[in-house]
Structure formats: structure tokens, C-alpha cells
Amino acid sequence: MRAARWQLAVTLLVTATAGPARAAPRLLEEELRLGEPALSVAGGEEGRPAETPAPGREKPAPPRLDFDLLGAPAPAPKVDEGALRLRRTMLSWHQGAGLALLALQLATTVVGQLNYSDRFAGGPSTGRYELSHKVLAYSTLGLFAIDGSLALLAPSPVRRDEGFDRVTLHKIAMFTAAVGMLAQGILGVVTREREGYLNQSQLATIHLAVGYATLAAVGVGVGALTF
């Protein structure tokens, strides 16, 4: 019994010490098969033999890049990064508000068309679209003012003139839209005050046409920066 225990202990000891020795050549074979340099370290650690690269499979050393062919660069122009960040934040809000504005403008125009048809296309006028059109119109006007302010007040630390570009087209379209919205506000009030007069229908038609033109201008303004 005691002899059997000793035999087991010796067997375990031999297996434990022989394991890594058998594993190392297998690892070496796998590395060679993968095409990697087997061992590329020339100097060994203390207590270990120096490892040499596999013959003919030496990986070329990475190029030394500790050269400077150009010398010190000229001092770069100072850029106000805080202003750039603020500009980006404001224009991100401007972008989001612009998309909401397009949706509001579209809704105002659709409801405005429904209101016009209800009032002037013949048949009894119900007036059921008047309040919603009014709320949408003032919301559009308010959002337009906020959105425009965000763009106009955003700092521009790197001023440059690129000639006629997409932003120029955007600005022209949004200026046209601003004129249209101002005209819409005035025309809307004037049209409402002409209740019972013969020219109310004509004013309403002009109001409708300017509404479509304003919607088109907003569409061009958004599209200029999107596509």
C-alpha cells in the first residue's frame, strides 16, 4: 500500500515537470505554421537562455521614425476652441430646430389650405380650422425667430469667404423665408380684419400663395445643407 502511494506520487511529479517541456515544441510548431516569427527576442531574461529567431523567418524591424526632415513648424494661427465649441452647440440646436420648423411650416400650410378651402371654396364656412391654423402659424413664427437667432448669434472664430456655397444658398433661402413669414403675419391679420369685405377672398388667396412660397423657401434652405 505504501509502495503504491510512493509510485503514484512519483508519477504525478514526473507528469507535472514534463508537461511544459512537451508543450513548448507544440507551440513552436503552431507559431511556425501560422507564419509568425517563432521567437524574435534576441536577449533572454536572467536565468533563461537567449532566444534566437527562426532562420529565414525574421520579421523586419519596424522602421525607426526618430527623424525630423522638416524642422519646427511655423506657429499655427490661434483658434478660439471655446468659440468653436459654442458655435457647434448652437448650430446643432439650430439644425434640430430647423427640422422642427420645416415640420411646423408644412403643418401650418396644410391646415392653412384646409382653412382656405373651408372659408372660400364654396359651401357653408365652418371655421373649424381657424384656431389650429392660428396656433400653428404663431408657433412657426416663434420657432423661426428662435432658430434664426441661434444661427445669427453663433460665434464664427474662423471667418472665411468661400464664395457661393451651400451655406450661401441656405442663407438666401432662409432670408426669403423670413420675408415670407413676415408677410404672412401681416397678411393673416389683414385678411382676418377684412371679414365681410369683398376683397377678403383675394387677400386670402395671396396669403395662401405666399404660404406655399415660404414653405418652398424653408424646404430649399434645409435641403441645401442636407443633400
Added chain:
Amino acid sequence: MPSLLASLLLALSLAPGSSYSVDPSASALRFRVVHKFHTVHGQAGQLEGRALAREDGTVAVMVRVPLATLRTGVANRDQHMYEVLEVGKYPYVVFKGVGRLGPGGDLPAGPLTLDGQLDLHGVEWPVSVPVTVERRPDGALRARGEFVISLDSFRIERPSLLFVKIEDGCRIDLDLVLREERR
């Protein structure tokens, strides 16, 4: 005819110790990023660079571009670009690379691969740039190549339009004219 043949043969090698500098007026560095709605093309307004053929049979190349000179044709977009590139903090993009020439400084028949690194936005990232080099009739070298970098790898926040970010890959095209410097 023999002189033309001789010049062509000479044209295929770089003498050790010879150096070339980039002619900025004849050279271009362009880049391209892709958004779902459109592709944006841009280019550098200024660039400087030099190449040096070394005694060990390699050619060392260095190119530097001030980021504030990058243009995409839309001033507003450029300002966004400067902001994400943090040009105030990291004003330059610098490429350093080394290519291995053939015996006697011969340029390879195919592309010459420049192994090196790109320093952009405070991050140094290894890149391999294959360039095709040819000798122009006026004796200058023309090197053309392209490679793609990952904006995420350089920790550059990708700009977005309509809440959709541009793609991660930014393709860079080089078309450099290098003139030999007098020793």
C-alpha cells in the same frame, strides 16, 4: 535616343544622400468622407514635405499639413471640422514613413510602400502607404498614393448631419511633386 534611355534608367533610382522637397504649388492632398446623404471632398491648402534617400538603402519621408488649411468648399462645415479636429490643440497632421529601395537606390517597378505613422489629433497610428513614384520630364518626382484612416482610431468625434454620423473611414489621396534639393 541613347540620352533618353540613359535618363530613363537614371530616373529609376535615388542616389543615397539625395533629398527632395515637396513643391506645394504642384502638389495636392485630398481627403474624402462619406455621409449617408452625400460624399464630402476636401483638400489641404498648404503642405510641406521632404524625402531623403539614405545610405542604408531606404528613403525617409515626412509630410506635414496645417489642419486649419483643410477646405471642403463649405466654410460652415470647415469650422465644424476644425472643432472636431481640435486644431487649436493639435494644429498639424504629420506623416513619417520609411520605404525600402532596391539595390543601388532603385525605385521598385510597382508601388513603394512607406511604412510609418500618422500623427493626427494627438494620436500616433501606424500606417502603410503604397505610393507610385515616377520621374517627370522636368526631373521632378511625382508620388501618388492613397490610404484610408479610421477617424475613431484617432479619437476624432465624427461629425453628424441630421443626427447621422459620417462613416469612420476617411480616404486620403496624395499627389506630390518632389524636386531635388541642391546639395
